[in-house]
Amino acid sequence: MTARNDAPCFVDPTADLRETVAPLQPSRESLGGLSPATRTEQWSNACRRLRAELGEAVFSAWFARLDLDRIEDDTAYLTVPTNFLKTWIQSHYVDKLCATLAAEAPEVKRCIVALRSSTRAAAPKPEVSAAAAEAAPEAKSVSAPRAAAQAKWESNAKASGAAPAGMPADALSGSPLDRRLTFGNFVVGRSNQLACAAAQRVAEAAPGAAPVYSPLYIHAAVGLGKTHLLQATAHAVTDGGRRVIYLTAERFMYGFVAALKAQTSIAFKEKLRAIDVLIIDDVQFLQGKSIQTEFCHTLNALIDDGRQVIVAADRPPADLESLDERVRSRLAGGLCVEMETLDETLRVKILENRVQAARALHPGFALTPAVMAYVARAIATNGRDLDGAVNRLMAHATLSGTAHTVETAEAAIRDLVRLREPKRVKIEDIQKLVANHYNVSRADILSSRRTAVVVRPRQIAMYLSKALTLRSLPEIGRRFGGRDHTTVLHAVRKIEALSGKEAALAEELELLKRLLQD
Template sequence: MENTSALQDNNDLKKNWSDVQNKLKEIYGLDVFKSWIQNVEAKEVKLNSLTLIVKTRFIRDWIVSHYADKILDFFQKLDSSVTRIQFEIHESFYVDKKISTNVVDFETGTQVIDNKDSSYASNRIDHRLTFSNYVVGESNQLVFSAAKRVSESLGHYNPLFIYGSVGLGKTHILNAIGNELKKTDKKIIYLSAERFMYQFVKSIKNKDTQKFKDVFRNADVLILDDIQFISGKEVTQEEFFYTFNSLVENQSQVIVSCDRSPNDLDRIQDRIKSRLSGGLVVDIQPPDIALRLQILKNRCKTEETYFGKEVLISDEILSFIANEFKSSIRDMLGVLNRIIASSRIQNKVPTLQDARLILKDLLSNMQSVVTVEDIQKLVVHYYNLPMTDFLSSRRSRHIARPRQVAMYLAKKLTTKSLPEIGRKFTGRDHTTVIHAIKKIEELMNADKKFEYEVQDISNKILKNN
């Protein structure tokens, strides 16, 4: 009977996801559907969360940025129990499923098999991201040299703290270090700070914190991505502090990435900032035009290698992309991917005019550049709030509502992804941003006076830009 129920649930999930995919195809068109939605699989609905399986981090980030709110909205109409979306990254078509590694599974504390069917896909080191395909220029030379030195001589810089804006290659360099260290006999743990927090909370719920501590504190190398996500999480910070101290005392290597320098971290304990500043702190600067162009050319070669198809994108188009899309490498590569996908779907070599048409929505958004910081400042001024209260964890309505308005406008007036918007609000999760957007939309539909208020703020922001 239980098996029959499980089978029925699985069939319902498949049907619901198929209905959502068809809705998305109607709204966004066949090109977008084939490029981003068609190959996404629904794994399960568990604890009010829909888990989707995608092939790469890039696809996950693009979907979260552009389609996640619509996916959640459509799916909730079919299954009202779902309140959030999460992603698993399975790149099994790139990976030999039987290669044993020295990467530690932080659930069991044992050596893992490097395959994407493992229960913790997020601790996988991406074998494609290596030093050999990391394009080096003046803006990232210091980071590259420091990362190479650490991978050759553990403890030389401890901790190694790498920071820079979103999409400049921090995750690539961390994976490159991990891939070098996989050639040694060292125990490696690689994960995001968000996953560190998740595992710690899970160990508390399971009354198994000692096992958590044993696994992490016995590692030879801890590589932690996006440390800013523990901002405001006091209990997690406490555990990280003691884990960090234990690792350094045992002469284990700690490598951390962040979107800002240690001293600029908000709602992080001073003693943690001090520890993170105690080794080598290096930043990645935005790339110049020459480096951006080289990165684009390398990506074209990578596409050809993986998919066995020639990429016929002219130097004129590559120069156009490199000059127009300067905000982040990730965004720039996303633009290139869109042009490549379109050219393959239409089976033609694109001209510069074709490229402009493909990117017309992005180009129109760039005409008037509004930043999240611009929105925050104006909203704070409009509601007469201190910025410290606005960015704090306080949830009283007179503070929370303006914060939600700012998140709503950040999604409407900028090209930032939901996770990027969340990070601008002292490391809040993308699901918090989704909730804020839906809440403001509901209030605007129910209250014309409030709708006018939000529109007034929006007009003032656009006028100032």
């Protein structure tokens, strides 16, 4: 490989950090009989031509990390760090690249692009002049073993499916999977039967088969089994021989930012788009315009290429106001399945499953049908609270050495029952109910109309959104057609003041609250 310190094409002009590398000089034979300096100058001139003809943006995107390795006979051998760059250049620019290089080195008739086996140095090194390099031949004996060790490490990393060369190892690693979360111990009931069936259909697909539903979008409130279902799918897909990455939204954001900092974003994209199944959990937490744009591009690339995508969130795609419209539209274009609230029959099944698992640790632990029925009725929120109830009941039983009755069970889980959350009220439900109550449309409430027949219902809906949800004023404003938080605050204060003066309005507000909370 030729020296790169004085070749402007080896430095990404868009990068904040500049890397300077002083690799070993190739022999004259590998350079076609010409000196390294001559070949370096020819390659530098070819890069300048490409930059001038294609523009700075195109050159930086596709050629900034392209290196001339050697010229043998009539063939120029060039290297790039990733498969993605190699494929793209071969498909779109190899003829242009060959013609431009031939203008500087007339003997070149064809170009071959290959992957590099080593990476650039992690930290900048001081530039070394040619005279100093010739005066210190021992430097080669020092750097050669290091280069060999680095190449061996990268070979092992690629074989084990680690991050591509030059990328932080944790930038592309998926979120950890819990081996206990499988289809075998996922309790199926009426509320989650459709979601489970869809996930199993995806997991059972043969390698290389076209996806059945892509994207598969699963939404549910907290603690209803979304993560269990997604991780069970990831385990089954892996066991079936397909490549899968399971990521939370937070992990996706971290990986993308880490890749940007390491200047390896192309390798990050290539890694994601080379898999068979991508699973993203809690997509409602995806933030940042550039991150959402990359997520949208990844979705499009995978779906258009016939890959499987599974996404989970706590609400339908249309209600993810924080996400870009293109992302919401793409997610809504697949199969959307809701996992509903656990019914009492399913809660009993979950309790039986948890008690059976607990008996593996404490064989004497058991609950009577009466205690089981009481717990299932008392805790109607989510599966995590049921787990907490079993843990409390097991602790009380094993520490006291006595079996539970309904009375002792009530005392053991009193905190869970007392802290049980009320029904979750959504802003969309408030808008629909208020619109129906006052004979206007939801579109009117979200519009910019300022007639009295629309303004009062809109202010009441804003007031109820503040009173019955945990949403902030800015978020409520966004849900009401992108209004400012000061508009919401004005509406809340106005309805509060009027309800204190007008008994009829106060009664209407109480009626609407009861309808929303029942």
